[in-house]
Amino acid sequence: MKHPVTGDEVGGIALNKTRIALRSLDVPSISDVSVESTQYVLGTDENRLPLRRFIDQNDAFIVLFDQPQYAYIDGSLYQDDSLTSGGATFLGYLFASEELAHVTGEKGTFSAAHTTFDDTSTFGAILGPIAAEDDVIVCDDLNEEWADFIGFRTDPASPRITFYHAKHGALSLGASPFHISVSQALKNLGNLALPEPKMAAKFGVWDRCYNNDRQRTRIQRVCRGTMAAVQAAVTQCRSAPHTMKRVAIVTSSLSKAAVAAEFDRMNVGGRVDPYFVQLYWLLSSYFAACAEVGAFGCVICQE
Structure with missing residues (x-):
């Protein structure tokens, strides 16, 4: 293995049986x-x-090949021909939001005077048009968070719960901007069930103002609705058998049009960018992990 910048040898793999x-x-x-x-004192x-x-024993690495439709992930070999056949399926998991361009x-x-998140932040964009269909929203950021925001759609015909994971960064077609958000999303998939034993503590956190880095604000963690509405939404979405569970990574660091253009370039025989292939497989594994627990994983990004 070589360092992507210096080209120096930094490691090696062994092909076992x-x-x-x-x-x-x-x-x-x-x-x-x-x-x-974590059960021991550090050291x-x-x-x-x-x-x-640790990485080796837990198969916590990805191996890519010259043929980009193959990847070795979490100890298993996968084949996905959609990478080389237009990317239509992959693009179906990306949703463009004009708001993220700003x-x-x-x-x-x-500040102590803040009553809402800045419009020019990813947090603000989520509370704007991105989560417009949610009639109840809470901010769960910091501490033992499940997501930055949790949105509830309480329409009895189509109830939905969404875990929003917010990120910001320069536009890129690489995987690096997504490692933390994907890890956070996967770690909290079990909490999409809104486990009842954990809810009392969550209600206590949500019934407060949001403070960040010791700065007190007047931003209510219940960003849309009331505390009573939050409790009712949790009960409804947890008990309704047809509740849709959704996980959304919301980021300004990706453009859906740029992803589509990369697929188009590959389809006409252009050079395969290894960083884009890594992004493809990282997000594909995230989408698949969500599907395994009955949830829909997606990315909301720039146009």
């Missing part, structure tokens, strides 16, 4: 990093693993 192993990983910045169990876990061994930050600025 049943799996691909991460044989070595020589990156000075992580050479002293180990992974420990006292005798079974802690060097990061390279975003300059993820959360915006805060």
Whole structure:
């Protein structure tokens, strides 16, 4: 394996009979990093693993091939021909929002006088047209958050719960801007069920004003609706068997048109960009993981 910028050798893999192993990983910045169990005080876990061994044992890496329709992810080999056949299915998971073109930050600025999130932030964009169909919305950012925002559509005919994960960054066709948001989204898929034992603590958090980095504000965490409406929405969406569960990564760092153009370029024989292939497989694995728990995963991005 070579460093994408310097071209230096930084590691190697081994092709075994049943799996691909991460044989070595020589990156000075992580050479002293180990992974420990959270049940121990930091530095006292005798079974802690060097990061390279942890990555290898948990198959926490992706291997891409010269033929981009193949990828080795989480210890399994996958084939997806849609990458080389126009990308129509993949594009169906991307939803364009004009509002995100005007975003300059993820959360915006805060002061004691703030009563809502800045319009020029991703947070503000979510509370604008992006979550327009939700009649109840709470901000769950910080602490043990499930998502930055949780939206509820309480129409009895089509109830829906949405976990919104907000990000901001420069436009890119690489995977790097998505690693954190995808990880956060996957970690909280189980909470889409709104587990009753956890709700009392959540209601307590949501019934307060939002504070960020020790700055108090007048922003209510119940951004749309009332606390009573929130509790009723939780009960309704949890109990209705036809509730749609949706997970949305909302980001200004991706353009749907740019993704479509990349597919078009590949379809006419253009060079396959390895960074775009990595993005494709990272998001595809996110969409698939959501589907496995009966949820619809998507990305809301720039036009």
